[in-house]
Amino acid sequence: MSDAxxxxxxxxxxxxxxxxxxxxxRTVEDVFGNVRVRGEISGYRGPHSSGHAYFALKDDRARLDxxxxxxxxxxxxxxxxxxxEVIATGKLTTYxxxxxxxxVxxxxEPAGAGALMALLEERKRRLQAEGLFDTGRKRLLPFMPRIIGVVTSPTGSVIRDIIHRIKDRFPLHVLVWPVRVQGETAGAEVTAAVNGFNALAWDGAIPHPDxxxxxxxxxxxxxxWGFNDEALARAVAASRIPVISAVGHETDWTLIDLVADVRAPTPTGAAEIAVPVKADLEATLASLGARLxxxxxxxxxxxxxxxxxxxRALPSPDQLLALPRRRLDEATSRLGRALTVNIDRKRAKLAGQRLTPATLSRRxxxxxxxxxxDLARAQAAFFAIVRERRARFSRTATRLSPAPITRRQKAQAxxxxxxxxRQDQAVSRRLDSLRGxxxxxxxxxxxxxxxxVLARGFALVKDADGVVIKRATDVVxxxxxxxxxADGIADAVATSGTERPKPVAKPAAKSKAPGSQGSLF
Structure with a gap:
């Protein structure tokens, strides 16, 4: 038998x-139903178009999808x-x-504070590169705001400290937007609060904070960690309302502290920065009023x-008028004597110059x-004028030589x-205009x-005297x-019309009896 x-x-x-x-x-899911794996995220490119996210966890020796x-x-x-570096909780499965x-x-969650600090530094570096921390974009706070909006927890001591401090310094209207300040939803709620305050209308039912x-x-x-949220930092940077960050104590810092317009060391310090002391303002106004x-x-x-x-430097009226008054008195006294002396002098002159034939002959x-x-001077002046006019006539005759006169006549011609x-042209144009x-x-x-009208078939009716007849009643x-x-005149006789009126016989005049005389009555 073979081996096969x-x-x-x-x-x-x-x-x-x-x-x-x-x-x-089944074996992997039963044995590793719920595990916690620590590793560094690798290959993360954000959520897929489907909404799922795919990446890998790795360390220095292995890699896990x-x-x-x-x-x-x-x-x-x-x-x-x-x-x-994160700690992922889930279950293992196979594909x-x-x-x-x-x-899955x-x-x-981040793997300890070191990972959080690394993530925070990376966000800080990215936002700083975008210019969100620049001092030039930060706005000045209003000196005396009318309304202050506070984003914090409504149950903590922070809101009580802020309201109490504002009430002590400068009482005004405070709007509180309640949010969670810790937990997974803290960042989103604070972001929504900042955006909500900015969305309030200036003339709405809820007043717009300053x-x-x-x-x-x-x-x-x-x-x-919620105040290190990137969306919150961008919302604070884009806020049209100046923002004071008062998160944690003075040694704590978050991303919102870097993008806010002013960072306060404590919530109570934020209230002190937000409003001045009313008593100090009143004292300053009183001091300025007193100084004014x-x-x-x-x-x-x-x-x-x-x-x-x-x-005191000006002289008195008596001093100003003393000298003119003295000169007036002296002139008044001299005037009387001068009139008397002048009359005597004129009288003596007239008495010494009697009108005699010798005096008349002398005059x-x-x-x-x-x-x-005077006659000799007039004759000399007359002869001088004659000589001057003759010289002028000679100069004029020299200028009016035949050659200049010919040129002038040519120019005049x-x-x-x-x-x-031009006259012919004007007359021609005028005749053309009149001809038109x-x-x-x-x-x-x-x-x-x-x-x-006659050319169209009508006729004009006239009587024997050539008067136009306009109505049928005028025809006899x-x-x-x-x-x-249109082409001539024809005679006609009216066969109808009004009857010719008969002449009326005048009554015979009564003969006067011979020798009778008329009466005026």
């Missing part, structure tokens, strides 16, 4: 590939990221299609003293001398020729003339008529 025949008669059971794969799948189904992905507290095994993850405070008490890195009043009074006093000093001779002198040509108007008027006259029976047609 002996092997075919062995007692070993035969399995199909599917049976082997199914048996392995991993899958997170879509429903589980939405419930994870910690999102997988490339290169992060018969490729004869390999994998872990139900929960995922300032936001995101606050939480101290805790470990895991407790504060004192300054005004000092200014008035200084102006008053300056006016008094100027008044006539003096007047004749003056007249002769050219100008006259041009004017004549006349032609248009002739057409209009032909259109409106009764001859055009037996009267001669003239019918005007």
């Amino acid at each position: 025949a002996s092997e075919s008669r062995t007692n070993a059971a035969e399995y199909t590939v599917s049976e082997i794969s199914g048996a392995l799948k 991993a899958v997170v189904w879509k429903g589980t992905m939405s419930r994870l507290k910690f999102r997988p990221e490339e290169g992060i 018969p299609g490729k004869s390999n095994y994998q872990i 993850i139900d929960n995922l 300032l936001l405070i995101v606050a939480r008490g101290g805790g470990s890195l895991e407790d504060l 009043k004192s300054a005004v009074l000092r200014n008035f006093e200084r102006k008053r003293q300056a006016a008094r000093a100027a008044a 006539i001779n003096e007047a004749r001398t003056l007249t002769g002198r 050219d100008a006259l020729t041009g004017l004549s040509r 108007k006349l032609t248009q008027a002739d057409r209009l006259l032909a259109t409106l003339s009764h001859k055009a 029976s037996g009267a001669a008529l003239l019918l005007e047609f």
Whole structure:
């Protein structure tokens, strides 16, 4: 018997590939029903289009395929990221299609604080590269906000400390958006609160806050992890309302502290940063008011003293008018004496110059001398004017020589020729214009003339005197008529019409008796 025949008669059971794969799948799932695996995420590219996530967990010696189904992905507290060491909880199973095994993850958490810090540093580095931490994009806080929005837990001591501190410093309206500040939903709730405050309308039922405070008490890195959420950091960076971050104690820091406009060391410190002290403001206003009043009074006093000093430097009215008054008195006294002396002088002069024939002859001779002198001067001036005019005429005659006159005449002839040509053109244009108007008027006259109507078959009826008859009642029976047609005039006699009125006989005048006389009555 051959060896092949002996092997075919062995007692070993035969399995199909599917049976082997199914048996392995059941064995692996029964033995490793729920396991926790620590490893580094490798090959993660985000969720697939189906919503599932596929990647691998590896260490320095082995590699394990991993899958997170879509429903589980939405419930994870910690999102997988490339290169992060995590602890995955789930069950092992096999994939018969490729004869390999994998872990189906139900929960995922970072492997200790070191992994969280590495993840935090990686997020910080990425957000910083995008410019979300730049000082230039941070806004100034309002000096005196009207409404403050607080995002924190409504049951903790943080909200009580903030409200109490605001009430002590500057009482105003505080809006609280209650959120969880710890746990897997903390980041999403705080993000929704920041976006919700920004979405409030300025004139809505809920007033729009002027300032936001995101606050939480101290805790470990895991407790504060919700405030390291990337979506929350981006929401705070995009907020139109200035944000104060007051998460943890002064030694704690989160991503929201880096993107917020101002970081407060504690929640109570955030309240102190948000509002000033009302009593200090009142004291400052009182001090400024007192200083203003004192300054005004000092200014008035200084102006008053300056006016008094100027008044002392100015002379009195009596001093200003003393000299003019004295000069007026002296002139008044001299005026009377001067009038008397002037009258006496005129009287003496008139008395010494009596009008005598000799005096009259002397004055006539003096007047004749003056007249002769003036006549000689007038003659000299006249001759000078004549000479000047003669010289001017000579210069003008020199300029008006035959050659310049010929050139001038030529220029005038050219100008006259041009004017004549322009006149002919203007007359021609005027005649053309009048001829066109006349032609248009002739057409209009032909259109409106009764001859055009006669050419269409009508006739114009006139009486023997050539008067147009317009109505049938004007036609007299037996009267001669003239019918005007388009091509001539025809005679006609009316066979019908109104009867010709008979002449009325005048009554005979009464003969007057001889010798009778009319009366005026």
